[in-house]
Amino acid sequence: MKLEQASRLLNHGPTVLVSTMDGSRRNLMAAAWSMPVEFTPPRIAIVIDKSTFTREQVASTGMLALNIPCRALADLTYTVGSVSGHEDPMPVQDKFDRYGIASFAGPTLGLPLVAGCVGWLECRVIAEPHTEQAYDTFFVEAVSAQSDIRVFADGRWRLDGSHPELHTLHHLGAGLFAVAAETLQARALPR
Numbered sequence: 396m397k398l399e400q401a402s403r404l405l406n407h408g409p410t411v412l413v414s415t416m417d418g419s420r421r422n423l424m425a426a427a428w429s430m431p432v433e434f435t436p437p438r439i440a441i442v443i444d445k446s447t448f449t450r451e452q453v454a455s456t457g458m459l460a461l462n463i464p465c466r467a468l469a470d471l472t473y474t475v476g477s478v479s480g481h482e483d484p485m486p487v488q489d490k491f492d493r494y495g496i497a498s499f500a501g502p503t504l505g506l507p508l509v510a511g512c513v514g515w516l517e518c519r520v521i522a523e524p525h526t527e528q529a530y531d532t533f534f535v536e537a538v539s540a541q542s543d544i545r546v547f548a549d550g551r552w553r554l555d556g557s558h559p560e561l562h563t564l565h566h567l568g569a570g571l572f573a574v575a576a577e578t579l580q581a582r583a584l585p586r
């Protein structure tokens with residue numbers, strides 16, 4: 396897909412999975428708080444708390460990937476958002492190993508991307524030390540973008556009844572998600 400369509404993947408506020416890799420050590424966490432802030436180049440803001448292992452990996456590598464999970468991955472999303480890579484007895488095991496999460500290498504940065512998601516963005520961090528420290532908010536720029544064309548093609552989501560297991564997740568809190576399962580085309584009101 397075209398990179399200028401990358402921000403559209405996040406326009407409707409899906410929960411994402413943030414994947415990272417520092418050397419051979421991988422990690423994965425859930426994040427509900429992300430949003431696009433620019434179409435071209437595609438830029439995104441995302442909150443990554445200081446307590447997370449992801450934060451450590453992002454700080455040392457300057458890279459992360461955003462994976463957009465779907466209904467079929469709700470339990471995985473909740474799980475990787477409830478345990479920390481700080482607890483992993485590496486180098487033996489990480490969350491991918493522990494939960495049998497299949498991944499493939501991102502095309503530009505080689506970051507681990509989660510199989511079965513419906514969108515994937517590899518991103519480089521735009522250094523904003525004050526914002527990161529004060530608000531745990533990172534600005535990133537997407538350098539590769541891919542989608543499952545059954546639900547996102549030509550810059551548009553197709554969230555109809557044909558692939559209900561591929562609909563995106565929207566966190567309501569405490570592991571409860573809403574699923575984006577319907578779209579409607581708005582029309583301008585007559586003057």
Ligand SMILES: Cc1cc2nc3c(=O)[nH]c(=O)nc-3n(C[C@H](O)[C@H](O)[C@H](O)COP(=O)(O)O)c2cc1C
Nearest residue numbers: 424425426427428443444447448449476478479480
């Ligand atoms: C659905 C969901 C959404 C979450 N959203 C965020 C978020 O936006 N930012 C954040 O810092 N943590 C968020 N969390 C919490 C992290 O995913 C959690 O602290 C995770 O265990 C961190 O993993 P890590 O220490 O391996 O990086 C969320 C958790 C869940 C379950």
